[in-house]
Amino acid sequence: MSRALVELQNLKVTFPTPQGRVAVVDDVSISLEEGKVLALVGESGCGKSMTALALMRLVPKPGRIEDGSGIRFNDIDVPTLSVPEMRALRGNEMSMIFQDSMTSLNPVVRVGDQVVEAIRLHERISYDAARKRVLELFERVGIPDPEQRFSTYPHLLSGGLKQRVMISMAVATRPRLLIADEPTTALDVTVQAQILELLRELKRELGTTILLITHDLAVVNELADHVVVMYAGKVVEQAERRTLLTSARHPYTEGLLGAIPQRGERGKGLNEIEGVVPPPDEWPAGCRFSSRCNQLFAPCRDNAPPEVSFGEGHVAWCHALDKGAGS
Amino acid sequence: MFAYIVRRLAYGAVTVLGVLLLLFVLFFAIADPDDIARQAIGERASAEVYEQWKVNHGYDKPLVINAEHGVLEPGRYTDTLLFEHYRSMLTFDFGRSDADDVPIAERLRQGALPSLSLTLPLFALSLVVGVFFALLVAFFRDTYVDFAVLVMCMLAMSVASLIYIIAGQYLIGLTLKWFPISGFDADPALVIRFLALPIIIGVIASFGGDVRLYRTVFIEETNKDYVRTARAKGCGDARVMVRHVLRNALIPILTSVVLAIPFLFVGSLLFENFFGIPGLGAITVEAINGNDFSTLRTMVYISALLFIVAQILTDISYTLADPRVRLS
Ligand SMILES: Nc1ncnc2c1ncn2[C@@H]1O[C@H](COP(=O)(O)OP(=O)(O)OP(=O)(O)O)[C@@H](O)[C@H]1O
Ligand SMILES: [Mg+2]
Numbered sequence: 001m002s003r004a005l006v007e008l009q010n011l012k013v014t015f016p017t018p019q020g021r022v023a024v025v026d027d028v029s030i031s032l033e034e035g036k037v038l039a040l041v042g043e044s045g046c047g048k049s050m051t052a053l054a055l056m057r058l059v060p061k062p063g064r065i066e067d068g069s070g071i072r073f074n075d076i077d078v079p080t081l082s083v084p085e086m087r088a089l090r091g092n093e094m095s096m097i098f099q100d101s102m103t104s105l106n107p108v109v110r111v112g113d114q115v116v117e118a119i120r121l122h123e124r125i126s127y128d129a130a131r132k133r134v135l136e137l138f139e140r141v142g143i144p145d146p147e148q149r150f151s152t153y154p155h156l157l158s159g160g161l162k163q164r165v166m167i168s169m170a171v172a173t174r175p176r177l178l179i180a181d182e183p184t185t186a187l188d189v190t191v192q193a194q195i196l197e198l199l200r201e202l203k204r205e206l207g208t209t210i211l212l213i214t215h216d217l218a219v220v221n222e223l224a225d226h227v228v229v230m231y232a233g234k235v236v237e238q239a240e241r242r243t244l245l246t247s248a249r250h251p252y253t254e255g256l257l258g259a260i261p262q263r264g265e266r267g268k269g270l271n272e273i274e275g276v277v278p279p280p281d282e283w284p285a286g287c288r289f290s291s292r293c294n295q296l297f298a299p300c301r302d303n304a305p306p307e308v309s310f311g312e313g314h315v316a317w318c319h320a321l322d323k324g325a326g327s
Numbered sequence: 328m329f330a331y332i333v334r335r336l337a338y339g340a341v342t343v344l345g346v347l348l349l350l351f352v353l354f355f356a357i358a359d360p361d362d363i364a365r366q367a368i369g370e371r372a373s374a375e376v377y378e379q380w381k382v383n384h385g386y387d388k389p390l391v392i393n394a395e396h397g398v399l400e401p402g403r404y405t406d407t408l409l410f411e412h413y414r415s416m417l418t419f420d421f422g423r424s425d426a427d428d429v430p431i432a433e434r435l436r437q438g439a440l441p442s443l444s445l446t447l448p449l450f451a452l453s454l455v456v457g458v459f460f461a462l463l464v465a466f467f468r469d470t471y472v473d474f475a476v477l478v479m480c481m482l483a484m485s486v487a488s489l490i491y492i493i494a495g496q497y498l499i500g501l502t503l504k505w506f507p508i509s510g511f512d513a514d515p516a517l518v519i520r521f522l523a524l525p526i527i528i529g530v531i532a533s534f535g536g537d538v539r540l541y542r543t544v545f546i547e548e549t550n551k552d553y554v555r556t557a558r559a560k561g562c563g564d565a566r567v568m569v570r571h572v573l574r575n576a577l578i579p580i581l582t583s584v585v586l587a588i589p590f591l592f593v594g595s596l597l598f599e600n601f602f603g604i605p606g607l608g609a610i611t612v613e614a615i616n617g618n619d620f621s622t623l624r625t626m627v628y629i630s631a632l633l634f635i636v637a638q639i640l641t642d643i644s645y646t647l648a649d650p651r652v653r654l655s
Binding site: 056058060061083084087088089090091092095096098100103105106107108109117118121122166169 | 469551553555556559560561562563570574575649
């Protein structure tokens with residue numbers, strides 16, 4: 001077994017609300033092995049992006065990573081790093097592709113120069129040398145006519161090209177960890193497939209460890225080795241990809257799986273979950289999924305769900321499963 | 328882009344023609360040439376003196392249609408005050424002052440340098456000081472530094488310019504005696520002493536509003552996604568501000584700033600008057616006090632013209648600063 005590159009222990013990220021600080025990421029513990037792809041899945045608002053941002057210490061104000069959260073990256077204790085030390089990690093050892101490629105590039109800086117900056121922040125090389133590397137990178141990530149594209153501005157590029165620029169920026173320094181936050185959601189279906197293919201190739205070539213955030217289980221199936229399912233700031237189930245996709249146990253995961261259109265049947269799946277994730281200050285006290293669960297029974301509303309293990313790293317947190325295992 | 332500039336210039340030209348029409352109504356139809364002559368030479372002169380004065384100053388023509396010419400002769404329309412008004416203003420042939428017969432162009436030439444020697448450094452310094460402090464405050468946002476500067480800005484904004492002028496003259500000029508209270512000197516080496524006080528006071532007077540405005544712009548930019556990307560690349564806070572936020576924020580700032588240029592021209596009415604600077608503002612005030620209609624008309628026209636030009640420049644500078652606009 002290879003060692004863990006990323007280790008989150010009881011990560012807690014809070015935001016202030018009128019009722020006090022609410023944890024939008026609550027006691028999340030995840031471990032990501034070197035060279036593997038870990039998919040973080042869940043509906044919108046489950047805290048996936050916040051978990052990733054916490055890892056890079058980029059949680060936006062007024063959000064805060066609470067004391068006692070363990071974040072280890074490459075055996076470095078991330079919360080105790082000084083600001084310059086953290087800066088040296090970001091974009092160098094760990095980098096991130098953002099959810100919205102439309103707005104994530106600086107609109108008034110030439111796209112090539114934005115990638116050059118990513119390189120020159122971490123390596124002492126001349127502008128021309130960096131420029132040459134960027135042109136090669138553009139070529140590699142499938143941007144046609146790199147020379148010309150180097151000097152254009154983001155608004156002149158299609159969504160797919162912008163995302164390719166973002167990807168080239170993220171891999172420019174050959175980071176050990178690449179966080180891809182819904183890298184394909186904003187794109188057309190055909191472009192989505194191309195970007196996924198590119199990520200798969202880069203992973204193979206560079207051996208980069210990837211934290212892939214998505215709410216699309218089809219993407220998980222394409223790319224992931226391991227899957228962590230989040231609901232309302234909590235991890236509810238985790239397993240190897242195949243296990244999770246074929247024999248998920250948690251009602252929420254089952255609901256998510258039911259929501260993927262199967263081959264030949266478009267539209268609604270059988271098990272699709274009703275409603276949406278409530279806002280953080282309305283999350284139920286006991287099991288957070290209790291307000292939408294179809295297997296609800298007595299302890300769900302009041303008590304936190306127990307951890308139930310199914311072997312080979314397959315774990316779920318659910319009262320219903322505990323009852324099943326116990327009886 | 329080129330078509331855009333041409334269109335923008337065409338709009339500008341139409342606006343200028345409209346402004347001139349308004350001026351004509353104000354200066355010739357409402358205050359008619361007889362009134363102007365009476366104001367200039369007094370109530371008690373004889374009819375011939377009035378006529379002669381009107382001839383000398385070019386007020387002796389009919390307003391819109393000259394009946395001495397036939398219907399088909401061009402002179403029927405060109406030999407009129409309206410035509411003369413448009414011709415003289417559009418060709419910058421402003422004629423002579425109603426009050427003392429000095430050519431107005433001569434006055435403008437003399438007044439322009441003192442005015443610019445005040446407004447230009449004042450403008451540049453206010454901008455630099457404002458942007459610098461706003462950047463600093465935005466950098467320290469949501470801390471006590473930010474809060475303290477904001478309170479200072481609010482206080483500074485709620486005081487009228489006049490108070491700053493009087494207080495500044497009293498404190499710096501009279502009590503501390505650092506700089507002369509007012510006056511001007513044509514010698515560039517000496518004039519700095521005279522300009523120091525109005526420039527300092529001008530910067531202080533505009534500080535509060537500027538910093539608050541620029542701070543809002545900076546903070547709005549700081550919340551954008553590309554800033555997060557820059558941080559994720561490993562940019563430090565200072566670099567994010569200077570290399571990423573500043574360039575984007577400069578677009579709205581530039582817009583507001585270029586628009587302020589003609590207001591500086593008008594605003595110097597107050598400063599030039601109080602600090603004894605013989606610039607265009609002082610000339611305008613003098614023209615109002617002395618019933619010097621031809622000078623006043625020229626000054627109002629030039630202000631309007633500057634304003635229109637500034638708006639066009641704003642639009643063009645906006646397009647130059649923002650590639651999204653520049654290239655489309
Ligand atoms: N600036 C903020 N202030 C308050 N709450 C916030 C803020 N940003 C995010 N949140 C809350 O944090 C929770 C988690 O947000 P996060 O962006 O991590 O969700 P996500 O799982 O990435 O969803 P999505 O699929 O929409 O990206 C959300 O419920 C949101 O309400
Ligand atoms: Mg997200």
